[in-house]
Amino acid sequence: xxxxxxxxxxxxxxxxxxxxNPARLxxxxxxxxxxxxxGEWEPIADRExxxxxxTHIQAKTGLAQSTVSSYMSTLERAGLVRATRVGKWTHxxxxxxxxxxxxxxxxxxx
Numbered sequence: 001x002x003x004x005x006x007x008x009x010x011x012x013x014x015x016x017x018x019x020x021n022p023a024r025l026x027x028x029x030x031x032x033x034x035x036x037x038x039g040e041w042e043p044i045a046d047r048e049x050x051x052x053x054x055t056h057i058q059a060k061t062g063l064a065q066s067t068v069s070s071y072m073s074t075l076e077r078a079g080l081v082r083a084t085r086v087g088k089w090t091h092x093x094x095x096x097x098x099x100x101x102x103x104x105x106x107x108x109x110x
Contacts, residue, residue: 011079015102018078023061024071028080030060031094044091050084051093 019025030037034047041056058068072092075081080099081092 012102012105014078015080018074018080021071021074023063024075027057027061027071028075028094030057031081031092034093044089045084045086047091047093050086051082051091053086054090054092057092 034052038052038056044053058065076083082095084091
């Protein structure tokens with residue numbers, strides 16, 4: 001991964017596009033504190049270690065499974081979340097290191 005100062009405009013644009021959708025932005029906010037926002041669902045695996053099950057994200061958003069899968073793929077391609085398979089389920093968590101590098105790049109870029 002490039003240093004923050006080396007993040008390109010295209011990479012930043014991809015992040016902005018991913019976060020430009022209100023539902024994807026909301027999911028990122030929820031994933032910042034998974035116990036608080038997904039505590040009503042019994043975790044399949046440790047939320048801090050592997051993240052939140054996509055079925056729980058889908059249930060919370062009320063969106064179709066295919067829509068949520070597409071949204072999560074967009075966030076993953078932008079480098080904002082990491083996916084981990086646990087059995088047949090995909091779990092997502094924020095990539096805090098990447099988010100910190102992006103925040104630093106923004107202070108340098110803007």
